[in-house]
Amino acid sequence: MDLNKIEIKQKINSEIEKIKHQIIDLEELTKPIAPDCAIGRVSRMDAINNKAINENALQKAQNKLKGMEFALQNVDQDDFGKCAKCQGEIPLGRILLVPHSRFCVRCAS
């Protein structure tokens, strides 16, 4: 395995670690809200709004985690990081941002 791929794997693994921490935090924030009597009506509305925002963030984080795990599984393949159209190299930043894309920015647009 070439050094570059080891580096990429480390990078992806550290991203995965970060996202997992995020998910744990967000899961904490999206737990069921206490009944009315416990926190009052206005703060309950706030809690519901915040919960929706956090649920959205949680969803995104979970998708990102799946993408990272997908990328990690594919690092060892010969065509990893290569554009399926022009065979050009896809920068790691883009791979981490859109792990499912098989094209470079130019060919994707």
Ligand SMILES: [Zn+2]
């Ligand atoms: Zn391309």
